[in-house]
Amino acid sequence: MSLQPTQTNMTISNANPQTSSADWWRQALVYQIYPRSFMDANGDGIGDLVGITSKIPYLKDLGVDAIWLSPFYPSALKDGGYDVADYRNVDPKIGTLADFDDMTSACKAAGIKVIVDIVPNHSSDDHEWFQAALKAGPGSPERNRYIFRDGLGPNKDQAPADWECMFGGPAWEPVGDGQYYLHLFDASQPDFNWENPEVRADFIKTLRFWADRGVSGFRIDVAHGCSKKVDEILNSNKLHSQEEIASLSLKMLEGTLDDDAHPYLDRNEVFDIYREWRKVFNEYSPPLTAVAEAWVSSKRKPLYASADGLGQAFSFDMLMAPFDPSAFKKIIVDSLDDAAQSGSSTTWVFSNHDVIRHATRHALPDDGGYHETARKYLLNKGKAPVADLELGLRRARAATMMILALPGSAYIYQGEELGLFEVAEMPDEERQDPTFFRKPGVDVGRDGCRIAMPWSGEGKNMGFGPGKRPHLVQPEGYRKLAVDVEDKDPNSTLNLYRKALGLRHELQCAEDLEWLSDDAETVHFKRPNGWEVLVNFGKEARSIPSNRKVALSSGDLVDGAVPTDTAVWLLPA
Structure with a gap:
C-alpha cells in the first residue's frame, strides 16, 4: 500500500492566542525523548545526552518547538529512570551536567526549548x-x-x-x-511526605536548579498524587482494603467522587504545592511552563491547569479512545472546554513512554475498548489478536494529522514520526519494566514502546550506537522504518510529519475551531487562515469541497476523493 502524503456549525473559541514569547507553550509542538533509547554516542548501549545533542539538527529539521526529556537523573533503573536518586544531577551512564549544558545551548541555538521531567511523588530507595x-x-x-x-x-x-x-x-x-x-509504585520508589516543609523546600531548590541551567519548563509526573491524608484514613478504620480504594479511584476518574474523598489521589491540598511552584516559575522571564500528568476527571483537570498553578494539564483521552469519529469529536469538544475553564490551552497526545504505540493500538480489532485488546495482544506475544500493521499505520497517520491541526499544543513521542510499531515479542529475560515482574501473567509492561531508535537501515545497532547492543534491542522490522531509509522516501511517515509540522507552523494562529459537518463518519472542522481538516472514517470516499485544494494528505486520494482512514488538510482553492 502506498501512503503518499499528497501536498498541494458550532464554534469553539479560546480567546488567548499565542501572541508573545511568554505564550510559546500554548500551541507548541513538543517532542518527547526517552533518553536511554534515543541515541547512544559512547557505545555503551544506553542513550546519552551527547547523543541527543548530536541529533538536534534532526529535531530542528522535523520542526519541533521543544523537547521533553524523560528522567536522566541518577537512577538504579528499577522503573526506567522514574526512581530518582539525585534530583540535581545527571546519571553518569547518560552524561554529566556539562553535557546537559552543551545540549541546552545547542537547543537554544536551534530555537528549541527544553522541558524536563520532575518526579515529586516519590524518590528512589537509593536517595x-x-x-x-x-x-x-x-x-x-x-x-x-x-x-x-x-x-x-x-x-x-x-x-x-x-x-x-x-x-x-x-x-x-x-x-x-x-x-x-x-509506595504507590514500585517498592524501590518510596513516597515523599509533602506535609513536611523540608520536602517542599528541597523541590523548590530543584526547580530553580534546572531553571537556572536554561530549561523552559517541567512535566510533572503523577501530579495528582503528592498530597495524602493517610492517617485520617488509617485511624478511621475505613478504606483498609484494596477493593475500597479501587472503587474510589474509579469514581475519581468518572468525576463522581466527592473532593478529597480519596486518601492519596487528587486531593485539594496538592494545589497549595503548585501555587507555591507557580510563584517560582513567574520569577523567570518568560515564566516557566509546566504540564501536569494528572489522571483525573474533566471537572478536576482545569484545577491543575490554572494560571496560578501548573498552567497546563495533559489530555489523555485521545490515547484512551478507539479509532472512532464520535469518540474523537466528543474528546475534542470536552478537552477544549476544559482548557477554556482554566484559561489554558489543551494538549493532544497519542503515544508516550507509558502506553502502547498508537500505530499498533489502531492496528488491533476494535472491541469497544482498545486497552483490553491491546493487553491480550501483548500477553500473547503478538500472536493473538492479529495486528494489521498496515491498517494501524494508515489510521495513525490520519489521527496524527487530525490532532496536529487542533488548537493547543501537541506532544509526539520519539519514533512515532517513523511509524514505529509496538514490540510485542521480547524474551522475558530482557524485560525491564517493574509491571512485568509485579503482575506476572497480567501485564507485560511498557518496554515495547521504549525500544532503541533506529537511525540506520543498515549497520550495527541500526545506528543507535557504535558499541554494545542497545539496552532494549530493535526488532529486524525496524530497519525499513529507520530514519535514513524514510528520509529518502518522499511518501514516508517521517516526511509526512515534516510537511505537517511545517504547515502547522505557517497556519496555526488563534485558538479557534468551527465544526463544518454533522456527518457521523467524518471529523470535519475549520481553523483560522481558511484551514480545513477532513478525516474520513467511513467506507465510502468523501469528496473534497469544490472551493478547496488539498494542502496535505495522510494517504493516497482515490479519484480526487478522500478514502477511508485518511485525513486531508484543505486550503482555499
Whole structure:
C-alpha cells in the first residue's frame, strides 16, 4: 500500500492566542525523548545526552518547538529512570551536567526549548534521604520526609492497610523494625511526605536548579498524587482494603467522587504545592511552563491547569479512545472546554513512554475498548489478536494529522514520526519494566514502546550506537522504518510529519475551531487562515469541497476523493 502524503456549525473559541514569547507553550509542538533509547554516542548501549545533542539538527529539521526529556537523573533503573536518586544531577551512564549544558545551548541555538521531567511523588530507595531514614529509625525527622507508619498486630508484622500499588503487589513495604513505608509504585520508589516543609523546600531548590541551567519548563509526573491524608484514613478504620480504594479511584476518574474523598489521589491540598511552584516559575522571564500528568476527571483537570498553578494539564483521552469519529469529536469538544475553564490551552497526545504505540493500538480489532485488546495482544506475544500493521499505520497517520491541526499544543513521542510499531515479542529475560515482574501473567509492561531508535537501515545497532547492543534491542522490522531509509522516501511517515509540522507552523494562529459537518463518519472542522481538516472514517470516499485544494494528505486520494482512514488538510482553492 502506498501512503503518499499528497501536498498541494458550532464554534469553539479560546480567546488567548499565542501572541508573545511568554505564550510559546500554548500551541507548541513538543517532542518527547526517552533518553536511554534515543541515541547512544559512547557505545555503551544506553542513550546519552551527547547523543541527543548530536541529533538536534534532526529535531530542528522535523520542526519541533521543544523537547521533553524523560528522567536522566541518577537512577538504579528499577522503573526506567522514574526512581530518582539525585534530583540535581545527571546519571553518569547518560552524561554529566556539562553535557546537559552543551545540549541546552545547542537547543537554544536551534530555537528549541527544553522541558524536563520532575518526579515529586516519590524518590528512589537509593536517595540519600531514604537511606538516612532507614538508618535513623522510627519517629526520626529523617523518616518524616517519607510516609512511614507502624505495622498492625501485636508484633507489628501486618501492613497498615491492604492497599495495592499501581504496579501490582502491596503498597506498604516492611523495613524490619515494625514500620512500613508507602509506595504507590514500585517498592524501590518510596513516597515523599509533602506535609513536611523540608520536602517542599528541597523541590523548590530543584526547580530553580534546572531553571537556572536554561530549561523552559517541567512535566510533572503523577501530579495528582503528592498530597495524602493517610492517617485520617488509617485511624478511621475505613478504606483498609484494596477493593475500597479501587472503587474510589474509579469514581475519581468518572468525576463522581466527592473532593478529597480519596486518601492519596487528587486531593485539594496538592494545589497549595503548585501555587507555591507557580510563584517560582513567574520569577523567570518568560515564566516557566509546566504540564501536569494528572489522571483525573474533566471537572478536576482545569484545577491543575490554572494560571496560578501548573498552567497546563495533559489530555489523555485521545490515547484512551478507539479509532472512532464520535469518540474523537466528543474528546475534542470536552478537552477544549476544559482548557477554556482554566484559561489554558489543551494538549493532544497519542503515544508516550507509558502506553502502547498508537500505530499498533489502531492496528488491533476494535472491541469497544482498545486497552483490553491491546493487553491480550501483548500477553500473547503478538500472536493473538492479529495486528494489521498496515491498517494501524494508515489510521495513525490520519489521527496524527487530525490532532496536529487542533488548537493547543501537541506532544509526539520519539519514533512515532517513523511509524514505529509496538514490540510485542521480547524474551522475558530482557524485560525491564517493574509491571512485568509485579503482575506476572497480567501485564507485560511498557518496554515495547521504549525500544532503541533506529537511525540506520543498515549497520550495527541500526545506528543507535557504535558499541554494545542497545539496552532494549530493535526488532529486524525496524530497519525499513529507520530514519535514513524514510528520509529518502518522499511518501514516508517521517516526511509526512515534516510537511505537517511545517504547515502547522505557517497556519496555526488563534485558538479557534468551527465544526463544518454533522456527518457521523467524518471529523470535519475549520481553523483560522481558511484551514480545513477532513478525516474520513467511513467506507465510502468523501469528496473534497469544490472551493478547496488539498494542502496535505495522510494517504493516497482515490479519484480526487478522500478514502477511508485518511485525513486531508484543505486550503482555499
